[in-house]
Amino acid sequence: MPELTHQIAIWAIVALALAGVILRPFRLPEAVWAVAGAALVAVLGLLPLNEAARALGQSVDVCLFLAGMMLLAETARREGLFDWIAAAAVNRAGGSSARLFAMTWLVGVVVTVFLSNDATAVVLTPAVFAAARAAKTPAAPFLLACAFVANAASFVLPISNPANLVVFASRPPALAAWVVRFALPSALSILAAFAALRWLERGALGGGCASHIDQPRLSTGGRWALAGVGLAAGVLMTVSALGKPIGAPTFAVGAVTAAAVLLRARAAPWPLLRGMTWSILPLTAGLFVLVQALEGTGVIGVLASRLQAAMSTRGAGAVASGLAALVSNLANNLPVGLMASHTLAQAHAGPLVHDAVLIGVDLGPNLSVTGSLATILWLAAIRREGEAIGFWRFAKLGAVVMPASLIPTLAARLLLGG
Secondary structure: OOHHHHHHHHHHHHHHHHHHHHHOHHHOOHHHHHHHHHHHHHHOOOOOHHHHHHHHHHHHHHHHHHHHHHHHHHHHHHOOHHHHHHHHHHHHHOOEHHHHHHHHHHHHHHHHHHHOHHHHHHHHHHHHHHHHHHHOOOOHHHHHHHHHHHHHOOOOOHHHOHHHHHHOOOOOOOHHHHHHHHHHHHHHHHHHHHHHHHHHOOOOOOOEOOOOOOOOOOOHHHHHHHHHHHHHHHHHHHHHHHOOOOHHHHHHHHHHHHHHHHHHHOOOOHHHHHOOOOOHHHHHHHHHHHHHHHHHOOHHHHHHHHHHHHOOOOOHHHHHHHHHHHHHHHHOHHHHHHHHHHHHHHHOOOHHHHHHHHHHHHHHHHHOOOOOHHHHHHHHHHHHOOOOOOHHHHHHHHHHHHHHHHHHHHHHHHHHOO
């Protein structure tokens, strides 16, 4: 096959696969399109099998991390932990929807920072839905808070977003250096995104909600699930500080927690396993293979040369960040982060440009509902609860929230220099 024809075939397959992930034709799951595209480039010989296998190997750590988080979330849901948290939140909100919204955001920041934005989507979203239902208030503003805070707070620490590890090729700066570089930008991102979404949802949050509901007793299994979540946070912090992969430790904590709860109750594992959103794993692996195929077309080299040429200008970081933010909504920020990592390495980009691109990869997905893996997980979580927030509704909000947080955050990081 001539080289140009070969490249065009890859671009066409990748474009169609990503369009399928975003638009979900025939209501088929996102994973179907990513896996079909990945299989097609391999079967047609457009991507050598050894390179496809290498891409799959690169996805293993992220997949293990997601599987561990899903095990924790499903165990917590089944043991009533979410209902217990929901009742506590409603009772502390004192009948104010606005106060409940602020509490949701604050808890979302904590979960995202110490457990990752994917955990906010998987673990927190069901608890927030339960809280809104218990408070007898529309759930949409609170669910939207889960989605937006998952990205807005996702670069406080290296573990706050798997995309951080992808962009830095699993070798992020030391924890102390990371905090110095991202503390102020992260604070601005969190506050600006909160202010923008709070203003957009002011009508829905203007009324009251239930001021008190009965606080259920947390079962022993629920306490074990809560301990598992706390253990996961501690393990992730430790592993991150040591610069080690986070997937296997997270999966181990999730598996041990689930097994302990099941053994104590003498329950079979099948209902718990059936409750997990397994399709997110082949979706992730498929996206890694598609990016590997794109790299073979030379597009990474072209981007790297353009970036290297732009680095002599003062606006290189801003341009690279804005491009990463926009492309993340077309191709999902995980594969874009992987492409960015290769591009930055080939361009020999400095820390400032590297950090600017990371901010774009993390905050850009707040523009669309399929911009990040976290929002795709969030979509699956709210669909499970019978809620539906469409692409266009999210995009209209994101068109305000994303730039409102990206611009001051990026400006802060560029002004810090270094």
